[in-house]
Amino acid sequence: MGKEKEQPASALRPEVEVPRILNECQHSVATHPRGIKKLVKCRAVDPDEFLRTWILCFEPLFLVSGREPVVERMIKFAASFTAYWDEVHQDDCEIFVENFLGVLLKWVDASHKAVRFRACQLISEVIIELPEDVPVADDLWERIISSMQRRMQDRMTSVRVFAARALSRLVTTDDIENDRTVLAYRQALKSDQRAEVRKMVVLSMPAMNATVADVVEQTADVSETVRKSTYNVLANKFRIESLSIMQRALVLRRGLGERVPAVRAMCVDMLKSVWFEKDCNGDVLTLLRYLDVETHEKEGENVMLELLKQGLDIKTCCTGGLRQFLPTGNETGPGEEEESSSYKLLDAEEALYWRMLCTHIHSEAEAKGSDAANTGGAEAVVNAAAAADSNDYLEEVLPPTVADYVRLVEAHVRGGPNLRFAARQLLMISKLMNFTDNTSRREAAALLHRLLNEVKSCESGQSLEDVVGDGLSLNGDESWGNSVAEFAHQVHAAPGELSQVLAASLVDHAGPCREGGADVLQWLHCLALTGLLFEDVDSLRDLEGLAIEAQEIRDSLLLPAVRHLHPEVQRAGVRCLGIYCCLERTPSRRGVEELIVTLSLSNRVYVQEMAFKALFDLILCHGPTAVDLAREVVQDSPDSLRQPGLQVAHLFFSNGDRHVGEHNIILRIPVVELLAGSFQPEDPVGKAQAVRPTTAAAVEGFAKLLLQGKHVLEIRRVQDTVLQRLICLYFSPSTENHPRLRQCLNVFFRAYCSQSDKNKRAISKIFVAVMRKEWPGICGNREKAGTVLAARKHAAEIGRYMLMLLQLPLMSNVETTLIPGQDEAVNEGHEELAIRIFSEVISLRQKTSMAGKTYIATLCRFCTLLEYRACQEEEIKCLCQLLPNVMENLPPGEKVLMKEFKDLQVHLRTLNRSPDKSLTDKEMRQIMGELSSIFSHPLILDDGTVFYQMYSEFTSLFVSFLSVLVSPVLDRIGVENYGEEPENVEVEDTPLKAPKTTGRKKASSVSQNTTVMQTPAPPSTRTLRKRPESLLSLAKTQAADGLSKTTVLRRNLDSLYESDNTGNDAVTTSSSGDEYEVGAPSKGKTGQKTNAPSGTSNRPTPASTTTSDIPPLDIPSCPPSRREDSSGEGNSGVVDEVDEGEDVATPLPVGRGRKSVSVQMQRMSNGDAGGLPSIRETNSSVSLTKANRRGKKAGTSQKSTRRTSVSGVVRKPSSVVNSSPKSDDDDDDDFAPLPPRRRMSSAR
Template identity: 40%
Template sequence: MVDSDEENQLMEKIAKILDEARASYAILNRKLKELSALRLKSSSSNQFFSVFSKTLTPLFDFQRRLASAERIVRFVSIFTTTRDPKNSSACDEFLEHFLKFLLVAAAAANKTARFRACQIVSEIIMRLPDDAEVGNDLWDEVIECMKLRVQDKVPAIRTFSVRALSRFVNDSENSDILDLFLEVLPLEQNADVRKTIVLSLPPSNATSQAITDCTLDVNESVRKAAYCVLANKFPLQSLSIKLRTIILRRGLADRSIVVSRECLKLMKDEWLIKCCNGDPVQLLKYLDVETYELVGEAVMEALLKDGLVKLHNGASIQQHISSTTDRIEGSLIFLSPRIQLMEAEVALYWRILCKHLQSEAQAKGSDAAATMGTEAAVYAAEASDKNDLLERILPATVSDYIELVKAHIDAGSNYRFASRQLLLLGQMLDFSDATNRKFASTFVQELLRKPLEHEVDNDGNMVVIGDGLSLGGERDWAVAVSSLARKVHAAHGEFEEAVLTIVEELAQPCRERTADFMQWMHSLAVSGLFLENVKSFRCVHGKAIEPEELLQSLLLPGAKHVHLDVQRIAIRCLGLFGLLERIPSDELVKQLRRSFMKGPHPISIEASKVLIDLGMWHGPQELDRVLGQDLYCQQRDDKKGFSPVNFTDLDEDSNVETLDLLYAGFEKEEWQNSLTDEDDSVHAVLGEGFAKILLLSESYPSIPATLHPLLLSKLIIFYFSNVTEHLQRLRQCLSVFFDHYPSLSANHKKCLSKAFIPVMRSMWPGINGNSGASPIVVSRMRKHAVQASRFMLQMMQVPLYTKETQPGDENSTRDVPEVIDGSVELPFECGEEGLAIRIAKEVASFCMKKTAA
């Protein structure tokens, strides 16, 4: 009886302390002393723990996360982890008893009890001093319990379990904790849990990739946490170049301002200032800008926007151009420029800096022109300052600039990147002076005449270096040369005259059939550069070479050349030529169809790209009309399918419509076998092309609507096919296509409804001629068919875009879905009801006898 009264008094005192502690943090220290005094005065430690745990039990039934409850949790955790030097053994004993008590609660069926137990355990572990006396067996029990709770169905419990384990994750003896974190992170559905896991991961090679992957998380708080961890735990040198560039590319372009600022903070405070001493060029060296140029540009633009790029000691490009003075007879002085070659990072640095200064000067000049008075004067002064600084940085003269670029080009492939950056700098120079323009024009002609680089293989054959399509072997180089050429020859018709003069000169050996394949490719590369940059053939007439002459003497013969590389670049040029024609010529279309049907696989790929582009630009009916097929004037709405094509019969070529020819490419056995290659394929090109045509189907009224479901069926089957798994570009393209296609119009949903049954017939095993094969294969085929059916049903359920839900003009004959209370009411055959009827009709058509299919 006496013990009971003593326990009741102790319980009242503990309850009073807890009740007062939950009111405010201000009295926390005083209440800790009072509770410690009670423990010291207690007759036994077991009695105190028993009364304390009974008093605290109501907290484990309190579900709401109020501030008062959080204060009690904090108070209890601090009390448990505070060691009294005068009574250390009692403190350690209480800690062990309380942890065991919490482990029981953490395994309870009640989710509130599990939540409070894990919350208090995590607080205790995070506050526990390193010298705490806790048995290893007890720690093992705590760790195992928290590992189980990481898999709990309640997100808050998982969060506190991860937090509790985070203190042990660095311990080599508990490597299984890190493995558990890395296992559950990509599978975790709750953002708070993912964030806690990311913040708990230690720095290592195993975790750097996982944390970097979280920079793509759908939740901005998780992405921000990933950048915080990368900033605080991973020095710049510890990350691979690939990870550095991925981190910056994603972070600087993040849609959330909070995340992009966190990435900028990482780049500025940790990488630029701490690791690179505030030198942007040094930071660029850590990013391998030759491989990741776009990342380097984004970094420089971010630093410039934030005002972190400072010029010291009059730094400029002119420092790379010094002059040596030699005195000759009398007082004559000869100046010979001596060029100091730039590294790739330095060249990129100066290009982006000069581009930024130029755009800033133009913006301030526009502001000055749009305002008046003092404000206009201020803007004009700022623009003048920017222009003066740009002038001090750029080479003093055009001749110095040309010498600088030439020196880098002559230095070889190691300075190729720097040479291209310097070529792009030409956009900021002034070529209005006739002498400067003459020097620059001569330099541009040298660039255009420069032969393609090549190497000799073991068999003594010459092999072109680069993509084999562009001037200089890479598209970026061709763009840099063309931009400089257009800047130098800015007058109307001057660019066309200058480039065509070079084309005519290079084409002469090809006309005379004395050119080797390297000369052919060089001539076609310059022709391609011209065709890409000219807007119309109207400004070409009367120049060094006429369009028809270019087609007949260079492009068509090149497409028939024996060398495959020449054929490939010639077909590309034919495509560019066809885009500029008002009506494509019959010889051009015939050659493209012939190359598509009979050419080797690389040639067929290029020809399919060109045919798709020309079909989308001119319309498929125009390509058929130039071959004598007046299909546009005929009624084609009754066409039910694509006509078969015999690829071995060239005489049949002109009688086959363009769409039939391209669709038949899906069925060509030779190209189906090539899908196992990692390279691009005809199927991938056709898939992308038909996806674009379906997406813009309203722009091609000449294509019968009855063919749309067939094309859509083929794309869906292709998307779910195993043989296209390695075609990542195609799968990404189709994924974007399927996201948008059903939302654009009711007609698209109608097409999707019509495509449902053909897709099922094609994919389901044992029907429509599909082989049954082994049980494992049949099971896999059924699984794919079910996935495809669910996928199509989800597309049917996607709402239309707002544009489609608005009623059109009263006089418009276009069928527009009716709008009722802001929601779209689709025509019957375009909705799920129409699809249900199609499925019911298909089911009813089967025989009554039950089969395996």
Template identity: 25%
Template sequence: MAPAMPLPTVELCFAKAQGSFANHRKCIESLDVLRSSSPHDFDAEFFACITCILPIGKREPAIERLVEFVVQFTTTLGAESDVDNDFVQTLVLRLLEFTDSKDKAVRFRATQLVGRVFNSMKEDAEISDELFEAVFSKMVERCRDKIPSVRAFGARALFRLQDPTSAHDQITLELLRLMSEDASKEVRMAATSTVAPSKHAIAAIVDRTRDVAADVRVHALRILRDKVEMRWLSISQRAYVLGTSLVDRDERVVSSARELLISAWLRKCSDNDVLKLFKALDVVAHEAEAQLALDVLLSEKHTRELISAASTQWQVSGPNQLEAVFCLRSLLNALSLNAAHGGAAAADELEQLAPELPEYCKALQTAVAMREDAARSPTVVQASFTLAQMLAVGSKLDMANEHGRYQLEQILSRLIKSISTPVDLLAPLFSTLRAAHAGDLESFQRLVMELISEIEEPLESEEVDFAIGTRRRRTEADLRLQHEQSVMLNQAKLGELVGEIKLAVEEEDFEKAAALKKEAAILKDSLKTMIGVNGDDADSALRISRCLRLCALMLGSCDVKLAEHELSELIARFLPSIQSPSPEQRALAIKCLGLTCSSSVKHAKQFFAVLVTSVRHDQEDVQIAALSAIFDLLLIHSPSSFFTRSDSTVAATSGALLAPREDAHARELSSLLLPILSQSSATLQRLAACGLCKLMHSDAVRSTSLYARLLLIYFQADSVCMGEQRLALKQILAVFFMAGSRAKDLCEALMPAFRTALAAAPGSPDAGVRIDSMLNFVIAISKSDGHDSSGSTTLHQELALVFLFEAAHAPEEEEGKILPKCLLQLDLDSVPRAQLEVMVWLLRKIEAGVIDKAAVKSLGKTLARVEGLLHATASTAGISAEASKDVEKMARAGLDAQRFLRESDEDVANARRAERAREMEDAEAEVRLTPKKDKRKLARSKATPGHL
């Protein structure tokens, strides 16, 4: 009989397991046999082998295979008997003791093993309260470890311990904290994967789709795809995810969002029903996000066919018609765009899918009738949206059918003339009407002018019942005549009552006079109602607004060209509305005036003063319209067409370094824009800054003072909750400062902005400017630009001298405290010897007057650096005696030029004088209000001279 084979040791099993995953099954069986033969010795030897893994923190394949081996063995046993559960508990509790180790590798491996063991246990596994509490406390503590990998595995270890049903569960709250606050993207990804998708956790997962790290955004989208059903998300959350992720700058995020939309939401949640998907997205409330999703579906061949099939239901009145019309409009837009770029297949498909004109006109009449029926019901928004989509479809149709085209033109004209048509439908109506004329711009312009005339002075009004197809006309002139007759009759009666009141007073019949006064008051109220709200004034205001909107649409069309007499006729129509008491009408009239002046420099010069007056003295909406028109005119016709030339200040300051530059039109433009840039309205400030950036970028204007104002706005202190306008303004300025070669302009504007910030009154926006950030920003921009326009010196050389000249004038004030600290950031390696000597002279002069310790330290370092450069220059080129004699002369000349710039800045000088006067007044008031203390007499000394 052959002798029995010796049992393998635990160490041998571990050695085999680390070689390959294929050995794990046999090694687990061997360990099971060993444990059955001697449980106590096995546990000690098994854990001894585990402790050999713990100090190895590097993610080597062999160690990862051993971790997987330990997890498989432990969890396989742990689900069979009470003894095995005890083994799991003993192992985990011993591992938890190592989670507090000083060695980060030991903490990492112990946390990893605990988490892997817990997450690999069967779904119906149970653990003791002791083990639950121990793991909970230790893993929550590891979630705040200083090592990111330990925090990540600590979060994963809490997966089976959380309670998704409770919004106040401590583990869930800790995971949500890690998702939103942890600095490591690995930890945020681990927490996102670990947290159970409950109602309160889904919102946090959705927020991670806007994480700063692209990897986290991709991971969050995959979690939404794999673990979260679309019905668990609110409509706003669905729209938020698509609206932000489909336009992400990272292609991986966009790809993940496309997978979420197509694979999860369309196929799994909507059963490939496109109309069901868009109903879940609510295309009315979230049209932009739904359009992004539809564009994605149109870009894929298999989903494009689904869109095409869904769009065939656009005529079917029912719950899905809205989404079907939306799909048809987007599909026709995509096909027409491809056909315009030479796609023959797209042109053929467009011809097949586009409805015929008679069929379309019938459906359009039905949509109009549905919208009229829903005018006073909650479904009016949906009906209006459907009608707007139907109108957009009309602009893509073939207009070869003359009868259908005429029918369409009549429907559109009636809708435009009707003052009950919503304002938001005017743009699609106008676009479809232009398409109905099939390129005949002359007839289109003539029709629009006729419509404007009819709206302004209607001859008759139509009531059209599209469902029945009958027309009932009533003459509006008769209605107006009846109204005027009623007004005249009441006015005549009021005049008679006034006469009777006078007669009753003369006869001293005061009771009769009082009764007549009451009757007259009632009649006056009736007249006010007839003439005011329910009379011609309200109807006339609506018609004027409709005319102004049509004028704006026509004038804003790039291909519409009006003759001079037609422009004059339009101006005559909307010019009186500039004096209207309604801000809305004034804003529309200003917009029309600006569009008219854009096409005619003659009218632009004539009415430019009107626009300027509206910007300075009108309501905010009117100011916005006028300011937009002014910038358009300045960009189209140039500032020289509107502003008188003024003497430039460049010649007066040509001896100074980085002297301000103002062109011939800068003074008048500054007087117009600086008050707007300094006011509190965020919308006007953003609009003015954006327009000014466009003017400067196109070299239409050059102004250092305006550039300095933009620099100050950009570095003003931000509030905790910045509005959208403020965020947009900062983004515009950031793009403008970095676009093109702006370093020279920034350097010239730096000192005026610096002086303005120092002289700002307490509490003003300029007082909150982050001066250090502004200086560092300009230094960084100018470093990459290199040489100035002349090529002789670098901008850093000029900045160094300007900083020294400025600090030398006030070394004991803020200039001497702030500017010396910036000198260490400047690149001075290529400075000529003459300038180095001037710098040394200035540095020693400033050092003698500076009080601030940090500034003195910076000056000392800069002086040592400059002297080192000076000695290096002397060793290679030799010392010029003549240049050394002229150092003081050159330095004083620069100081005089800089003094001239400081004194020429009147606003800053006045602000400084006012600030000093205020400080003196405060000091005098403090002395005046401080109560005087009584004087005390000194005690007599025994050895006083009087007693000697």
């Protein structure tokens, strides 16, 4: 017997039994209960040895990160065994749980991600399966809570998921608002980017009143799995009473409006199975009372429709019908008041219920009747029978006669404002009634006459100044006016009959308004009747022969209403005047001018909004040309440049009194350009502003005009500016709380780009301008601390969206021209966008800053995603010639991007059908000029003002006028300096951002007799301040050549800028034709002073000849205050960033980072096409220049004698000044200069 007892004891040794049982349990879950019982007996023999063996056996599983079935099965088994509680071995179970969880808490903080994942998984499984009454030490719980909260911030998604699951049973209910677990859950819902984590948090959130709002908010999560889980939690954990009325309506609005079928099905299941059947016991009216249908009418309608679709018993619902609210025979009194009081009144839920039930039955009857008519045989018989049953149900629900229906409605109308909702629901049933016979129509006409002629009174305690809405829709309830209008059309369905009735009622109420003395309510009621009359006719000719004429309505009602002091009367008058102008054959001058004056004079935002809507509708009806001709405003061609105009955008946003002259001038501006200035200006600090109603109206109006761009050609004038603003508004933080506005823009952009290839090219045209405006740290955009990365992501998101718009397929009805054997010949703007991006990358000045590097890298990544087609031959050649320069400007370290660009280079070469031929400079300038046509349109600045560029003719006239003025001065000065060798002249320039050592204070110390050679500014950044000084030199040159001093042409002035200082360029040319510098100082060293003869004037002297063989482009100059070109193409692409207290025109020292004068001259002679270098530039010139600079840095270049003047400015040696000028054929090799090093010399 003793031997028989000793054998089981030896067999239960942990080091033997534990591995054997684990091997058995890893194959099937069915063996787990038996294995747990064996392990409990084994643990009772030696608990310490059992724990050591147990941990040793499970250690290999913690190194497996994959969700292998065997590993998952063993984790489940380990959790089940740890949570197993046996009363016989209670102490062993408690000790094992504490020891094993203690070991897992140490592994939770391991550096190996798989170990952390498995530890959190096992802890969560154990906590979920532990019984409620398990005695566990409080210290252990605190350690688990702290550890899991730390793992909620782990970088591994799976770790965060199981950490959130483990905390689900560790919530303290005493102070739920300040509980650490709930706070961690809320933080994860707000900031965690992974849908798996948010889903687990929603499933683990405790069901309490304090957490209902957090769960309801997740019904708008971006992930459909999270939304589906949220509706599951709301159905299983929360009763309908736990949610507020607003939360119930919000949940149903989002759920029943879902686009994902699985999520919507979950919401419908929650509504039908839980809220309707379980919480409301199958009573529809009770469910509607939970929703407060007076406030949330749309949600109540959706609930009724969904329940009817889900198989609600129609026969049971129709019991009683509306007839139960009619009086019986013995209740009818002799008088009208007694008869109306005998009707039973419906509450809001009952009225909505019967209206939706009648509408559903009527639609079912029509659908079944249509199916019966379109089919045959047995199916037709079945459909006809179903239609007959539906008609029978409808007759049971509706009142027996029209007279009973009219009296029921009249009883609710007499009930006052509290029964207004029920009366409106009954009025909407009128479309189901039959008004064919004269008796029923006479009864309904009497009710309509009472509704139209009864002037509503103010509510108790409300003054006339606080009245909102028109006469039929007081207090902003527009649905009541719409119901009355629908009832009127049902009663007077004959053509012209309703117009006569409305005209007669209008004559009765227009007397006090014409004679004076009418109060606000009378004005509003009269204008409401006028609006109904205008909406019933197709043109003003239909009003001929009625009780009141159209011109009388305009002169006696509409124009005085527009000038009324009360804002609601003014708003209603503007609305009616807009409809009146649309009904005219041609818009009248008086009406159009009154709308425009109201737009500029009114300080009421909602009056301005109505004026915007009226003007946009007027443009869509008659066209912008007809509207402008009505005001005698003559327009140029749609594609022509503008005359210099006024800054008009401030008229829409200033709060002060405006000068009368401004409004006289605003009447002379074309209507499209006037409305384009209505966009709300952005806050320069970058704060989110509330979107004004006028901005929302302008967005919707311009969206309509742009979609009708084929018929409204005048929109081309402001197309680029408007598109930029719409893109920025769509992604602006200020529109986050305006879903209707964002939905409008989303639908518009997709429809606009799918409409035609021209619209896609318009998006391509504004791409770079929008990116430059939104990218922080470049072109004067501010970098706010802590938001730079977010701003860059925001700008990149805008770029991805515009790229997606370019890749949308065109509509099927759009005709495309196909070339046999080639790809599509439709130009969608991809190649043009790539050229613009290449130009932006090459011409950007802030290449060395972090903002510039990230900006260039982001733009270049977009180029790799574009679609290039061989049919665009010239653009492909242009890209092939620009690509090497772009690759030179790529930020260092972008190896992946460089590889993609090399692949792109190979791809472009394959598309180039004639690689042996290259584009000339003239062809390149022509392409760049076509792509930079955006500058022919006005630019809306950040402060909302509209900037109009000047015509070249205006500039030419201005220069000629200056030449006449300075002729006497030239006679006194003479031409004694003509023909001398030009010295170094100081030219106003705004090059790279100057270092702090070259600021205003340092520049002021320069001697007046000292001149520093500077790179001349590009044509787009030149100002008229330089014009008179250069004009003197040009006039002297012409005088020496025997030309007239009073005739100075624009092309001569441009040639002066191209030839000025050409002799001062410190460059020479190698034998191979490549450009390199000689005698240039290294690392900030400057040259030697050039001794000028005494008496020589410091006035800049032009060179005797021009270096450019190509005639310059006639580019209009920008004003001095404009330091940033918001459009993006056509200038050098360089924007000056000037620190506070620093002069824009401060000259920089000539050093390693300076560009040679000949380079700038070459760019100006090329028309300043995006700041690009010469097209014939090769990589050898770039490498040669850099090698030469490295040689100068090492001391191999020629050393120049350094002399220092009294003022401390280092002069340039005369040998360098007298260097040979660079010819026009030389190439530019320094389009990406490095900034000069700030090393102080001994002279300083």
